Amino acid sequence: MQTQTEIGYNTKIEGDVIVTRVDAALNWFRKNSVWPMPMGLACCAIELMAAGASRFDISRFGSEVMRFSPRQSDCMIVAGTVTYKMAGAVKRIWDQMPEPRWCIAMGACASTGGMYRSYAVLQGVDNIIPVDIYISGCPPRPEAVLDALMKLQAKISQQPVLENVNAYKLLTGAAKS
Amino acid sequence: MTALESANKIKAQFGDLISEPADFRGEVTVKLADAEQITAVCEVAKGQLGFDYLVDISSVDNYGDDPRWTIIYHLRGLRHGNELRIKTGVSEEKSELPSVLPVWRTANWHEREIYDMMGIRFSGHPDLRRILMWEGYPYFPLRKDFPLAGKPSDLPGIAFTKPAPLEGGPFVTIAGGKDAISREPRIRNPEE
Numbered sequence: 001m002q003t004q005t006e007i008g009y010n011t012k013i014e015g016d017v018i019v020t021r022v023d024a025a026l027n028w029f030r031k032n033s034v035w036p037m038p039m040g041l042a043c044c045a046i047e048l049m050a051a052g053a054s055r056f057d058i059s060r061f062g063s064e065v066m067r068f069s070p071r072q073s074d075c076m077i078v079a080g081t082v083t084y085k086m087a088g089a090v091k092r093i094w095d096q097m098p099e100p101r102w103c104i105a106m107g108a109c110a111s112t113g114g115m116y117r118s119y120a121v122l123q124g125v126d127n128i129i130p131v132d133i134y135i136s137g138c139p140p141r142p143e144a145v146l147d148a149l150m151k152l153q154a155k156i157s158q159q160p161v162l163e164n165v166n167a168y169k170l171l172t173g174a175a176k177s
Numbered sequence: 178m179t180a181l182e183s184a185n186k187i188k189a190q191f192g193d194l195i196s197e198p199a200d201f202r203g204e205v206t207v208k209l210a211d212a213e214q215i216t217a218v219c220e221v222a223k224g225q226l227g228f229d230y231l232v233d234i235s236s237v238d239n240y241g242d243d244p245r246w247t248i249i250y251h252l253r254g255l256r257h258g259n260e261l262r263i264k265t266g267v268s269e270e271k272s273e274l275p276s277v278l279p280v281w282r283t284a285n286w287h288e289r290e291i292y293d294m295m296g297i298r299f300s301g302h303p304d305l306r307r308i309l310m311w312e313g314y315p316y317f318p319l320r321k322d323f324p325l326a327g328k329p330s331d332l333p334g335i336a337f338t339k340p341a342p343l344e345g346g347p348f349v350t351i352a353g354g355k356d357a358i359s360r361e362p363r364i365r366n367p368e369e
Contacts, residue, residue: 082339085311117341119318119327120310 023161028177030074031156032062034149037073037097039090042080044107044139048088051142061149070096075152076129077145081109082122102156104148105131108138179300180205180259183226190221209265212248212274216301218263219250219280228252228261231281238255240321245269250277267297276302284351294319 007091036058038048051058053097058064067073070093094103108114111134113123125131132155133148184198184205195218197207209218222228232251233322239245244266252261267274276299277284288299289308296317299305306312313332325347326340345364354360 084336085309088334088336111340117343117347118325119316119323119338119341121341123339123341 001085024157026161027157027159030161031153033065034061034063034075034102034152034156035065035073036063037070037076037093038066038068039076039078039093040080040085040105041078041082042109044079044110047139047142048077048079048106048145051145056142056146058146058149061146061153063149070094071098073097074100075102075104076126077104077106078110078129078131079106079139081114081116082125083120084122085120087122087125087128090125091128100159101153102131102132102154103129104133104135106135106145106148107140108136111136114138178226178256178259180261183222183228183259183261186226187218187221191218194218204260204262206262206264209263212265212267215248215250215263215265216275216277216280219252219277222252222261222263227256228259230255231277231283231287232275234284234287234291234295236295236319238295238319238321243268244319246272246295248291248297272296273298273300277368278302293317293365296320314338345357354362 014024038045040048050056050065052066063075070076074097076094076097094101103125105111109116109121110125111131114119115138117123122128133152135144135148137144178240181198181200184195184207187207188195188198191209192216194210194214196210199206209215229359232253233367234251235249237247237249239247246267248265248267250263250265253259253265264276274297276288278288278299278301285302285304286308288302289304289306290298291297292302292305293307293309294317307314310318311332313335315330316328318327326343327338329337329339331337347364348362349365350360350362351365352360
């Protein structure tokens, strides 16, 4: 008895050919290997480590390759309190990350400054870098990190890739002429 | 030798400069009248009385009073286990007192922190730089006349600050409130 309809790729019918759009394929590559840049600044970083370890296992979503070099990473996860003293370093590391890049603000501090309404703390990392996903919590559970990652994957899969390339060519072409 | 006996020995050496030792719940405090003598007093405490460990140096801003600053030295002897507290006052106009770095090397960072947060200078300190805030930050944030939200500052290429939105705060908890609602952090006026 067949309980579910088989949908998707069927080798018997379609042979070795898959028909898709380039945008969709590139986004599929991108969203399933998001390499995080763990910007661990406070206790949220501990929960981020838990998300990376065996119990929660972020590698189920293709993001287990935590890179401590900004040049090899796609997604900066700002986990913790960003002080004004640290803000310059965070911005500099963000600027070193190659496009395409995304940012997750993990926890209350990174999103809004959290409970630190004081002279020393930046009131939200979105004051210096663009944030794609905010996670609530103080600190958030690892499940919340995984949920944010899934939301980021959904966002990546909606982003046009080739249109950006065309726009880039147009811009650079316009700059030359 | 108890902490009180140690304090009396210091008083015997320095006379009127040292106040009568105050014993409160087993903690002994002496007050030093002239902050310029702090290094000499600390040398006696370490060399003759065995207070070989400087636990902490802290500072108090008595805003509106004179002297404005109170510097507090917490000493401990690791052999005899006694603790002694030495307090001394510094006026706002002076805002400077001798470093105790020649006595305890650990005083280095303690004094830098007080300089950073309160703006009190320590003469004879070899490296009196800010330790928590960055060089060039124009304010001393733990002074009573500095707002909790902070003030705007900008040092291009290094750091900037903006006042934090307090939204009517600061939000204060009351310890020992009768239920969770009354203990919650809320905007509270001082007279409540």
